[in-house]
Amino acid sequence: MIENLKFQHSFNYAYIDEYTKKEIRRKTLKAVCIPGYQVPYSSPEMPISRGWGTGGLHVTLSLVGPDDVLKIIDQGSDASVNACNLRNFVKEMSNCALTFDTAEATLIQTRHRVPEEILTEKQILVLQVPQPEVLRGVERHEAKTRIMHGEADYAKIWVTLYEAYVRTGGLRSGAGHPMMVNGRYVATPSPIPSWDVPNLSMARCLYLFGAGREKRIHCVPPFTRVEPLEFEDIRFKVEEFAGVRCSVSGQDKAFMDQIYADDLSSSYVVNDSNFLDKLRKGPRPPQRLFTNPE
Amino acid sequence: MDNHWLLRVRNLSKVYGEATPEVLERTGPRFNSNVCPRTGAVVAVSGINFDLYPGEVLGVVGESGSGKSTLVQMLYFDQEATWGEVNFKPVEDGAANLFDLSNQKKRYIRNHLMGMVYQNPRDGLNFRFSSGGNIAEKLLMANVFHVGKIRIRATDLLTKTEVPVKRMDESPARFSGGMQQRVQIAKAMANNPPLLLLDEVTSGLDVSVQAKVLDLIRGLQRDLGVSMIVVSHDLGVIRMLTDRTMVLKHGQIVEQGLTDQILQDPQDGYTQLLVSSLL
Numbered sequence: 001m002i003e004n005l006k007f008q009h010s011f012n013y014a015y016i017d018e019y020t021k022k023e024i025r026r027k028t029l030k031a032v033c034i035p036g037y038q039v040p041y042s043s044p045e046m047p048i049s050r051g052w053g054t055g056g057l058h059v060t061l062s063l064v065g066p067d068d069v070l071k072i073i074d075q076g077s078d079a080s081v082n083a084c085n086l087r088n089f090v091k092e093m094s095n096c097a098l099t100f101d102t103a104e105a106t107l108i109q110t111r112h113r114v115p116e117e118i119l120t121e122k123q124i125l126v127l128q129v130p131q132p133e134v135l136r137g138v139e140r141h142e143a144k145t146r147i148m149h150g151e152a153d154y155a156k157i158w159v160t161l162y163e164a165y166v167r168t169g170g171l172r173s174g175a176g177h178p179m180m181v182n183g184r185y186v187a188t189p190s191p192i193p194s195w196d197v198p199n200l201s202m203a204r205c206l207y208l209f210g211a212g213r214e215k216r217i218h219c220v221p222p223f224t225r226v227e228p229l230e231f232e233d234i235r236f237k238v239e240e241f242a243g244v245r246c247s248v249s250g251q252d253k254a255f256m257d258q259i260y261a262d263d264l265s266s267s268y269v270v271n272d273s274n275f276l277d278k279l280r281k282g283p284r285p286p287q288r289l290f291t292n293p294e
Numbered sequence: 295m296d297n298h299w300l301l302r303v304r305n306l307s308k309v310y311g312e313a314t315p316e317v318l319e320r321t322g323p324r325f326n327s328n329v330c331p332r333t334g335a336v337v338a339v340s341g342i343n344f345d346l347y348p349g350e351v352l353g354v355v356g357e358s359g360s361g362k363s364t365l366v367q368m369l370y371f372d373q374e375a376t377w378g379e380v381n382f383k384p385v386e387d388g389a390a391n392l393f394d395l396s397n398q399k400k401r402y403i404r405n406h407l408m409g410m411v412y413q414n415p416r417d418g419l420n421f422r423f424s425s426g427g428n429i430a431e432k433l434l435m436a437n438v439f440h441v442g443k444i445r446i447r448a449t450d451l452l453t454k455t456e457v458p459v460k461r462m463d464e465s466p467a468r469f470s471g472g473m474q475q476r477v478q479i480a481k482a483m484a485n486n487p488p489l490l491l492l493d494e495v496t497s498g499l500d501v502s503v504q505a506k507v508l509d510l511i512r513g514l515q516r517d518l519g520v521s522m523i524v525v526s527h528d529l530g531v532i533r534m535l536t537d538r539t540m541v542l543k544h545g546q547i548v549e550q551g552l553t554d555q556i557l558q559d560p561q562d563g564y565t566q567l568l569v570s571s572l573l
Contacts, residue, residue, distance in 0.1 A: 147397075151397055151398050151401065152398075153401065155431055155434045155435040156431070158430075158431075158434040158439070159420075159423055159427050159430055159431045159434060162426075162427055162430045162434070162441065162444065163423055163424060163427045165441055166424060166426065166427070166463050167463075231439050231440060231441045232439050232440040232441075233440050233441050233442045234441045
C-alpha cells in the first residue's frame with residue numbers, strides 16, 4: 001500500500017494550504033511595497049464566516065510559525081469571545097506560543113484597536129477590516145473607485161469631511177478616520193478610534209490590514225507617513241477624555257471605556273486590557289500620545 | 295487667420311455603433327436622418343467645426359435629438375468623442391488636443407477651466423451633499439483645503455445667484471427647481487472658469503423663474519466676461535443670451551451666424567421652420 005502523507009493530518013499546518021498561504025504572502029508583500037494600496041487576494045474559506053475576522057485570520061495564518069508568540073485582542077480586550085475563539089483556533093492549527101503581554105508578542109491580531117504600548121520593529125500588528133474601501137461611502141461602483149484611487153481623485157472624501165464639519169462643528173469621524181498613506185493613497189485604518197490613528201504614522205512595527213469579506217489586503221509599513229485628512233483651519237482631533245480617570249488604575253491618558261452601572265452612574269476604565277494590567281502592577285509602559293492642536 | 299479664439303473645435307463627431315468615416319457621408323439633414331441605413335450606426339454629432347471667442351456667447355439650437363447636448367457633453371468630457379479635435383487657449387496656449395490629454399489633466403480642465411450647468415440639477419449636483427458642500431466639492435478639487443475660505447466663497451456665490459445664504463447647509467433636494475438651478479450655476483462658477491457650458495438651463499422651469507435665471511446668467515456674463523456655449527431648443531433664450539448662433543439638425547450645422555440675423559432672416563428651410571413656429 002502506498003502511504004499517503006497528505007491525508008495523515010486532517011489539516012495543513014496553519015489550516016490554509018501552502019499554495020494559498022504563498023499567495024497571501026505574495027499579496028502582502030505587494031501591499032508592503034505600495035503603502036495604502038488595496039491588493040486583492042484569494043480570501044479562502046475559513047471555519048468562520050467572512051466578515052467575522054477572516055481577513056485578519058488569513059494574514060495571521062500565512063505568517064505564523066511555531067516560534068511565534070501570538071496575541072489576539074478584540075476592541076482592546078484579550079478576553080472577549082471573538083478574541084478567545086480566534087486565539088484557540090490559531091493555537092490549535094499552528095502550535096504557536098500565546099501571550100496577553102503586548103511587549104512579548106511577535107504577532108498581534110486585533111479588531112478595532114491599536115495597543116497603547118509602543119510596538120517595536122520585531123512585531124507585526126494585523127488588523128481585521130470590515131470595509132477597506134474608503135471611497136465606498138461616496139462611490140458605489142468598484143470600477144470607478146479604482147480609477148479614483150489611480151488618479152488620486154479624493155475630492156468626494158473631502159466633501160464628506162466638510163459636510164461632517166458643517167453638521168457637527170468638528171472633524172472627528174468616530175472611528176475609521178480616512179488617512180493619507182505616504183502622501184499617495186487615501187486608506188481607511190479599519191474602524192479604530194481616532195485616538196489610535198496618529199499611532200500608525202512613523203511607527204516601528206508593520207501594520208497589515210486584512211479584509212476577508214471584501215478580499216483586500218493593505219498595509220502601512222514601518223516608518224511611513226500617515227496623515228489623517230484635515231483642513232488647514234479645522235484640524236483632526238483625537239478623543240479628549242478631559243478630567244477622566246480610570247476607576248481601576250487611577251490613571252489617565254489612555255483610550256477609556258465608559259461603563260454604566262445599574263443606577264445609571266458611569267465610570268471609566270482603560271480600554272486596553274493588557275495595558276490596564278501593567279498599569280496596576282508596575283511602571284507605566286512606553287506609550288505614544290498625540291496632543292490635539294491648540 | 296486670426297488667433298484670438300478661446301475654444302477651437304474641429305471635425306468633432308460622435309457615433310454610436312460601428313464608427314467608420316463612411317457613416318458620416320450617409321447621414322445628416324440631406325438624408326433627413328442620423329441613422330446610417332447600412333450599418334444602423336447613430337451619428338449624434340457629425341463633423342462640427344466652430345471657434346468661440348473670449349467673452350462671446352454662442353447659442354446652439356436644434357430640435358431634440360439634433361446633437362446639441364452631446365456636443366457640450368463631449369466638450370465637458372462627460373462623453374468620449376469618436377473623432378475630433380478641441381483646442382482650448384488656457385491649456386498649453388491652445389496647442390494640445392484636449393481629447394489626447396491624460397485623465398488627470400482632463401479633470402483639471404473640468405474643475406478649473408470649465409463650468410457646466412445641466413438641464414436636470416440632479417446631473418450637476420449631488421443631492422446627498424448640502425448646497426454649500428456641492429460648491430465646496432469644486433473648490434476642494436481645486437485644492438482649497440481651508441473651510442473658512444470655502445464658506446466665504448460659497449456665501450459669495452450663493453449671494454450672487456440669489457440663493458438664501460441661510461439655507462447653504464441644506465440639501466438642494468429641498469429647494470425649488472429654480473433655486474436648484476441657481477445652486478448649479480453657483481457651483482459651475484466656483485473657480486471662475488473662462489468657459490461656461492449651459493445645457494437647456496431653463497427648460498422645465500416656469501416662465502417667471504426662467505426670466506430670473508436668464509437675468510442672472512446675463513448679469514454674470516456682463517460682470518465677469520465669461521465665454522458661454524448656450525444650448526437650447528427655446529429661441530427666446532437664444533435671442534436673449536447669445537451673440538452668435540449655430541443651428542443643428544441631425545448632428546450637422548445647417549446654418550450659423552449672428553443671432554439677430556438668423557432670427558430675422560433665416561436662410562435654411564429648417565431654421566425658417568424653427569423661427570416661424572416660435573410662439
